[in-house]
Each structure stands twice: as C-alpha cells, then as structure tokens.
C-alpha cells in the first residue's frame with residue numbers, strides 16, 4: 001500500500017487538479033467508468049462518500065472501488081473524454097467539506113474516549129448527516145458538553161495532522177484507537193499530534209484549525225449505544241446562520257430580545273390555554289342560549305317538540321353539539337342542517353321522543369343526493385352543495401313524514 005498504491009489522496013488531500021492516463025475503460029449497465037494510472041479522487045469507503053469532479057470537462061458522478069482488485073472506478077456522466085490523457089479536477093467544496101467533517105470525527109471520537117471511555121463503533125457521513133455511534137448506553141448532557149469542549153480546544157490549538165504508514169506488527173505496539181485489517185500488509189495511520197492516533201483511509205485536513213468548530217446537535221439512545229449527531233466547520237456555520245435567521249424572525253414577531261424568547265413563548269402558550277378555556281366556556285353558554293331559543297319556537301307534534309334549524313355559517317361540530325344539547329331535553333326531535341358547498345345534516349332526538357332518525361335521514365339524503373347513517377336516536381349525513389331553501393324544502397318533507405307518524 002505504501003509503495004505501490006496509485007491512490008494519491010493517501011498522501012495529499014489538498015490537491016484539486018492533476019493529469020492522468022486512462023488505463024482501462026469499463027462499461028456496466030450502460031454506465032461508463034475509467035481507471036486512471038493514478039488518482040486523487042476519493043472512492044466511497046470507510047463511511048465517507050466519494051468525491052465528484054471532472055475528467056476533461058466530463059462530470060465524474062461517482063467513484064467506487066472494484067472489490068476484485070481494488071481499482072478505483074471513475075463513473076462518468078455525459079460527454080466525450082477525447083483521448084487517453086485526462087486533465088482531472090476535483091469538486092473542492094465537496095471534498096473540503098468531507099475533510100472537515102472527517103477530521104472533526106477523529107477529534108470528537110477521541111474526546112468521547114477521554115471524557116467517558118466511550119468507544120466509537122460506527123461512523124456515518126452523508127451530504128446532510130454526520131454521526132458516530134458510541135458503545136455506551138447513556139450519556140449525560142454534561143458529559144456530552146465536556147467532550148464537545150475538549151474537541152473544540154483541540155481544534156483551536158491548531159494541532160498538526162500527520163499521515164503515517166505502519167505494518168500491522170508496528171501498529172499493534174502503538175496506542176491506536178482502532179486497528180482495521182491491513183491492506184497489502186500496510187496500515188495508514190492518521191495522527192492528531194499528541195491527541196489521537198487511528199488507522200484510516202479517508203481524507204483529512206493538515207491542521208486541526210481547518211475544522212473550524214465542532215458542534216454536537218443531538219445525542220440519541222439507540223438500544224445499548226448512543227448516536228451522536230454533530231456538525232463541523234462549514235456545516236456548523238450554515239446551521240448557525242439558519243438558526244440565527246429563525247431567532248431574528250422570532251424576535252421580530254414577538255418584539256423581544258433573544259434572551260427573553262423562551263419566556264415570551266411560554267407566556268404566549270399560557271395565554272392561549274386561558275383563551276381556549278374561556279372560549280370553550282362561552283361557546284357552551286352560547287349553545288345553551290341558542291338551544292333555549294330554538295326550543296321556545298319549536299313546533300308541537302302532540303307532546304313532542306320539533307326543532308328545525310338551518311345554518312349557513314356554523315360548522316358540523318357546532319351543529320352536533322347543539323343537537324346533543326337539545327336531545328338532553330324531554331321529548332325533543334331536532335332536525336339540523338348546514339347549507340353551503342358541502343351540506344351537512346344532523347337528526348337527533350331525546351331517548352323518550354318517537355321516530356327513527358336513521359330512516360328520516362336516509363329519506364333526506366336521498367332527496368339531496370348524498371349519503372349518511374346512524375341509529376334510531378341520532379344520524380348524520382350530507383355531501384352535495386345545498387342552499388338554505390333546498391334544505392328547508394327537504395325539512396318540510398321530513399316534517400310531513402313525522403306528522404304521519406305522530
């Protein structure tokens with residue numbers, strides 16, 4: 001690996017352009033890839049996504065390792081390479097982002113080891129997510145904060161990041177955080193001076209200061225391990241910019257300072273709760289008054305009071321509440337309707353009143369051309385648009401039916 005590898009990013013992750021010769025062309029499922037005599041393109045591996053870039057202006061859309069021989073395959077988008085010599089350019093903002101996140105991961109993993117003896121057993125980096133899994137079943141906020149503080153201290157001390165190569169035997173004698181299987185007998189070691197030494201094939205910055213800042217955003221328990229979500233460098237800055245925007249917008253909406261935001265929101269929540277309670281109380285009183293008014297003008301069918309009410313500005317829920325209040329009185333039948341773009345009917349009666357509400361409702365919705373159902377005591381339905389006049393004529397027919405019954 002040390003002498004004969006053509007993966008030049010092993011030695012230099014900062015190179016953004018280089019010349020190379022195509023040594024093989026691969027066609028697979030109508031996709032084309034090329035193998036170069038040497039490359040600075042990082043192939044997807046070890047939890048780090050692949051680089052992007054261009055070969056003679058043709059986009060490199062993915063980079064992978066061929067398992068059989070370890071060749072680096074540069075998968076190409078549309079375009080013509082033109083010849084066997086290529087001028088290669090690496091998508092630097094993407095690569096540098098990966099370098100920042102990956103180096104930050106080494107630092108944070110070592111910080112968790114030092115603060116909580118928690119070992120990193122998983123690492124995952126995507127375009128939007130960066131996590132490590134720790135072999136510890138719980139972590140207090142204080143411990144997370146301590147690890148985060150230590151990690152940032154190491155970043156700000158701007159320590160050197162060294163790349164070394166060692167045999168497995170040599171590596172066993174070193175204080176390595178983890179030792180993976182060797183490649184051709186060699187291990188690539190990444191050392192953060194005086195702090196962390198680990199075997200890794202990824203791309204890293206040269207000085208820890210380039211990581212900028214490390215921010216843990218969430219620690220989540222997953223069975224018997226802890227998953228740590230964090231952001232480094234540019235990602236942390238973007239996140240800060242977004243959150244600053246949210247805070248500024250809230251400050252504007254609530255006309256208050258940043259430090260008072262939480263108090264202001266909890267005061268609003270309390271006010272909302274009170275307002276809802278008051279509103280509910282007043283709605284109940286309003287409904288009771290309405291029920292009383294309707295009962296006063298009810299039609300008498302023998303001993304039964306028949307209430308007909310058609311509304312255009314209430315909602316189905318209010319009508320149901322009104323109907324149920326009316327049905328609590330003795331010997332009442334209530335036919336309630338909501339006119340509008342979606343009609344609604346609610347027929348309900350007291351337990352001691354006569355009539356089958358389900359049957360009456362079915363008659364009504366048949367005339368309207370809708371649907372519905374219920375029981376002998378209460379039924380609801382509706383559907384098609386109806387004006388108050390239409391509903392009134394339907395209610396007149398239902399009233400005639402009731403006259404026949406009672």
Ligand SMILES: [Zn+2]
Nearest residue numbers: 102200201202
């Ligand atoms: Zn690494």
